[in-house]
Amino acid sequence: MSNYNIFLRKGKCSHCSNTVIIQRKYSGENLCPECFQKNIEKIIYKTISKYQMLDPEDRIVVALSGGKDSISLLYNLNNIQNRTHQSKSIIALTIDEGIKEYREHSIKKAREFCKEHDIEHKIISFKEKIGYTLDEIIKLKKESSDYKYACNYCATGRRRLLNDGAKELGGTVLAMGHNLTDFAETYLMNILYKRLDIIANQYLFKKEYNKINHYFIKKITPLIRIPEEEIFLYSNIKKFSYYPSHCPYREKDPIIRKRVLDFIQECKKYSPEIEFNLLSGFLELSETLYYHREKKEYNSCQICGYPCGSGKICTYCSFLQELP
Ligand code: SF4
Ligand SMILES: [Zn+2]
Ligand SMILES: [Zn+2]
Numbered sequence: 329m330s331n332y333n334i335f336l337r338k339g340k341c342s343h344c345s346n347t348v349i350i351q352r353k354y355s356g357e358n359l360c361p362e363c364f365q366k367n368i369e370k371i372i373y374k375t376i377s378k379y380q381m382l383d384p385e386d387r388i389v390v391a392l393s394g395g396k397d398s399i400s401l402l403y404n405l406n407n408i409q410n411r412t413h414q415s416k417s418i419i420a421l422t423i424d425e426g427i428k429e430y431r432e433h434s435i436k437k438a439r440e441f442c443k444e445h446d447i448e449h450k451i452i453s454f455k456e457k458i459g460y461t462l463d464e465i466i467k468l469k470k471e472s473s474d475y476k477y478a479c480n481y482c483a484t485g486r487r488r489l490l491n492d493g494a495k496e497l498g499g500t501v502l503a504m505g506h507n508l509t510d511f512a513e514t515y516l517m518n519i520l521y522k523r524l525d526i527i528a529n530q531y532l533f534k535k536e537y538n539k540i541n542h543y544f545i546k547k548i549t550p551l552i553r554i555p556e557e558e559i560f561l562y563s564n565i566k567k568f569s570y571y572p573s574h575c576p577y578r579e580k581d582p583i584i585r586k587r588v589l590d591f592i593q594e595c596k597k598y599s600p601e602i603e604f605n606l607l608s609g610f611l612e613l614s615e616t617l618y619y620h621r622e623k624k625e626y627n628s629c630q631i632c633g634y635p636c637g638s639g640k641i642c643t644y645c646s647f648l649q650e651l652p
Contacts, residue, residue, distance in 0.1 A: 426461020
């Protein structure tokens with residue numbers, strides 16, 4: 329049993345007389361490649377407008393890994409900006425964590441895509457900013473008692489480098505390629521670990537305090553209403569040249585995140601709308617928590633000055649301190 333029948337060649341499209349390529353079980357729609365592609369682009373456009381993700385004056389920086397999600401996102405945002413009168417050109421930003429046999433391939437795809445579409449592209453590496461590649465960090469930390477798995481080090485470093493890199497490039501928003509499936513996985517993780525402050529903080533219409541605004545760029549996720557399989561199909565219909573493999577650390581480390589994703593995929597087979605339920609549940613819960621939960625004062629990190637919750641030092645600076 330699957331959530332979709334993808335690459336189906338029987339039956340007619342719900343919108344025209346062409347042969348269907350996908351049956352969406354969660355909505356009952358049958359779509360041909362042409363209508364499917366238009367529909368995906370419409371969803372992206374409507375998501376941006378519904379959640380007020382962009383202002384006409386925004387300078388958009390797109391986090392570009394070279395995978396299907398970020399390439400689809402960059403393609404769409406670039407088209408939207410090109411169609412918008414007097415909009416500022418897009419900049420793509422890639423973080424090179426230094427993951428051998430993986431990141432160099434995806435960076436090649438990112439570079440080629442930007443060249444082909446004439447998009448400014450900046451690459452920032454862990455090596456240059458932190459002093460070590462992620463592979464070197466793992467080698468150094470692997471045997472220590474406080475080893476936290478590759479994804480923890482990686483996400484902490486990448487989050488800060490993306491944020492600071494986007495600001496240095498003059499960006500006013502940072503667009504991330506998270507799709508509905510990524511979102512469902514993260515949300516369920518936050519529920520499992522009772523991270524209510526994080527859920528409240530992710531409220532899509534929140535008004536940022538000036539202090540936070542000064543340090544953190546606004547993040548937007550225009551693919552949030554499109555399941556992973558559909559981005560995959562869309563990228564293939566568009567014939568995007570993206571890097572298809574997953575990071576080796578995701579497979580190697582026994583991270584709970586991967587199990588949560590497997591669980592969602594399993595549930596989807598029986599209840600195709602489950603990711604959409606998680607999204608609408610999140611929208612309600614984040615709004616309630618944002619308005620009704622007691623707002624905590626942020627401390628400022630004693631090293632970098634960024635807001636850092638209740639501790640004295642932010643996660644990024646603690647991560648740097650753990651390195652020799
Ligand atoms: S899977 Fe983990 S280690 Fe690999 S790129 Fe993602 S966060 Fe980094
Ligand atoms: Zn059609
Ligand atoms: Zn800090």
